[in-house]
Every structure is written in structure tokens, then in C-alpha cells.
Amino acid sequence: MKEPKYLWDNTEEGSGNSINELLDQVLKSDCLIPLSDDFADRMAAKVVKRHILKQSLSEFLVYVGVILLAVLIFCAVFYFTSPEAWSRWENVLQPRWNLIVGLAVTGGFVFFADRVILPWAISGREKGSSFS
Amino acid sequence: MTDKELVLQVRNGNQHACRFLVAKYQGLVNHMVRRILLRNDVAEDICQDVFMKVFIRLSAFRGDAKLSTWIATIAYHTSLTELSRIKWRKDTSAEMLPLASVPVSYEPVHVFETEELKKILLAMIESLPVHYRTILTLFYLEEFSYREIEQVTGLPEGTVKSYLYRARFLLKGKLEKIQQNERAEIFVG
Numbered sequence: 001m002k003e004p005k006y007l008w009d010n011t012e013e014g015s016g017n018s019i020n021e022l023l024d025q026v027l028k029s030d031c032l033i034p035l036s037d038d039f040a041d042r043m044a045a046k047v048v049k050r051h052i053l054k055q056s057l058s059e060f061l062v063y064v065g066v067i068l069l070a071v072l073i074f075c076a077v078f079y080f081t082s083p084e085a086w087s088r089w090e091n092v093l094q095p096r097w098n099l100i101v102g103l104a105v106t107g108g109f110v111f112f113a114d115r116v117i118l119p120w121a122i123s124g125r126e127k128g129s130s131f132s
Numbered sequence: 133m134t135d136k137e138l139v140l141q142v143r144n145g146n147q148h149a150c151r152f153l154v155a156k157y158q159g160l161v162n163h164m165v166r167r168i169l170l171r172n173d174v175a176e177d178i179c180q181d182v183f184m185k186v187f188i189r190l191s192a193f194r195g196d197a198k199l200s201t202w203i204a205t206i207a208y209h210t211s212l213t214e215l216s217r218i219k220w221r222k223d224t225s226a227e228m229l230p231l232a233s234v235p236v237s238y239e240p241v242h243v244f245e246t247e248e249l250k251k252i253l254l255a256m257i258e259s260l261p262v263h264y265r266t267i268l269t270l271f272y273l274e275e276f277s278y279r280e281i282e283q284v285t286g287l288p289e290g291t292v293k294s295y296l297y298r299a300r301f302l303l304k305g306k307l308e309k310i311q312q313n314e315r316a317e318i319f320v321g
Binding site for chain 2: 022036040041048050
């Protein structure tokens with residue numbers, strides 16, 4: 001018959017020490033299920049994508065701000081320097097306001113896609129690239 | 133590479149540094165999340181949340197504490213928040229850690245092999261209150277000092293020492309019970 005193997009010293013004096021040793025051994029052993037092997041790669045890619053999105057979005061907003069400011073300054077200068085020419089242009093543009101808004105929105109979307117969506121979509125495919 | 137250099141590299145946008153940071157600390161985060169939540173089904177998602185928070189808040193890292201302590205603090209608070217959310221939902225259909233499914237009541241005849249006893253001991257650790265589990269993990273598995281555990285958990289150093297002693301005392305008591313049963317088994321045998 002197979003002799004049972006006991007884990008600790010079954011004498012009174014030895015039992016305290018063996019329990020402490022066993023406790024230390026178990027407490028210090030890493031028995032938990034590890035994360036998947038590619039966890040670090042996936043995490044880094046996710047962070048890079050997020051960083052690129054944040055960076056390109058802020059760049060886009062800066063560009064839009066600068067363009068709007070330039071248009072606003074141009075209109076203000078035009079309005080105050082030659083009011084007659086301004087009203088002439090106003091008469092030409094006012095009936096076509098929906099066309100102008102449509103063009104502006106389309107242009108804005110194309111610009112947004114170029115500056116934000118495209119870099120963000122491409123960033124996932126470029127492996128090992130720096131996102132600075 | 134020191135932690136300061138690593139943080140600087142990540143802030144400068146080095147993807148390899150990002151990967152290195154995750155690889156270096158994923159063990160710590162994984163241990164904390166799994167020991168606090170005791171759930172495998174959500175552990176990896178929570179680890180991802182922890183690292184996202186780490187990267188988002190990295191600009192706020194001043195370097196007063198060690199990076200491991202700082203990351204452990206984020207992991208600790210994120211896990212506790214998730215734990216309270218899980219408790220609130222009372223989601224009982226969740227898959228528990230296999231180790232937790234090991235019955236804490238045992239037959240002495242089963243305690244002959246080391247692996248078997250380790251499983252029972254791990255189940256005992258998982259049955260401890262969450263603060264005890266966290267402190268045991270940080271102290272023994274991650275080898276954090278009392279001071280570092282205080283920084284992570286926000287518990288005073290005296291409380292940390294007391295919890296550590298009590299957790300060990302509880303585990304030792306349970307082990308002694310197994311030992312007594314085993315002795316009785318020899319005597320009967």
C-alpha cells in the first residue's frame with residue numbers, strides 16, 4: 001500500500017515551523033491566471049490610437065479656429081472699408097445661403113476626415129511606430 | 133531604465149516605452165485586480181481600464197512615490213469601485229476563479245499532495261475580507277513595504293500591520309485545523 005505523504009512535520013515541535021513555511025510558500029507563489037500574452041501589445045496599440053486621436057483632434061480644432069478667425073477678420077475689414085461692395089456681395093450670396101452652408105459643411109467634413117479620421121484609422125496598422 | 137526615464141519616454145510618445153511599461157507592471161495589476169474581484173471574466177477588462185487610467189493620468193505623476201506604488205493605487209481604487217458595482221448588481225451568474233470553487237471544508241485524506249493543499253490555502257485566502265487579501269498580495273507577492281501599502285490603500289501603517297497579522301493568524305488557524313484532522317487520520321488509520 002502506498003505510504004501517505006504528509007506535508008508537515010507531524011511532531012508537535014516541528015508543526016509550527018512547517019505551517020509557517022507552507023504559508024510563506026503559498027503566499028509568495030504566483031498561482032493566479034496570467035493576462036494574455038499579447039496584452040502589452042494590445043494595450044500599447046490602444047494608447048497610441050487614443051493619443052493620435054487626441055492630438056489630431058486638437059490640431060483640427062486649431063486649424064478650424066484659425067480659418068474661422070481669418071474669414072471673420074476678412075469680412076469685418078471688407079464690411080467697414082467698402083459698405084457698398086459688401087451689400088452687393090450680400091445680395092448675391094444671401095439667396096444662395098443653403099449652397100454656401102452645404103459647401104462649408106462638406107469642406108469641413110473632408111478636412112475632418114483628412115486630419116482626424118484617416119490618421120486614427122491608419123494608426124492601428126502601423127506597428128512599432130512612434131506616436132509623437 | 134529607471135521609472136523616471138520610462139515615464140518621460142511614455143510622455144514623449146514612445147510606443148515601445150508604452151509596451152514596456154505595461155509589460156513591467158501587468159503582473160502587479162493582474163494580481164491586485166484578481167485578488168480583489170475574484171472574477172476571471174472581468175479581470176482582463178479591468179486591467180485594461182487600469183492601464184488606460186495610468187496613461188491618461190501619467191502627466192499628473194510627480195514622482196513623489198514609486199511608479200509601482202502609484203500604479204497599484206490606481207489598480208486598488210479601480211478594483212474596489214468595480215467590486216462595489218458587482219455587489220450592487222448582485223450578478224451571481226459570473227464565473228468565479230477556479231481556485232475559489234475549491235471547498236474550504238475538506239477531507240483529511242485529500243490533503244496529502246502539496247498542490248491540493250496549495251489550492252485549499254488559496255481558497256482560504258480568497259475567503260478572507262478584501263482588505264486582508266489586498267494587503268497579503270501587496271506584502272508577500274509584490275514585496276511592498278508597510279509604508280508603500282499605506283500609500284496604496286490609505287490605511288494607517290498600524291492598521292496594515294494588524295491586518296497582515298490577523299490575516300496570517302486566520303490562515304494559520306485554519307491550517308492547524310487541517311493538521312489536527314490529518315493527525316486524527318493517522319491515529320485512526
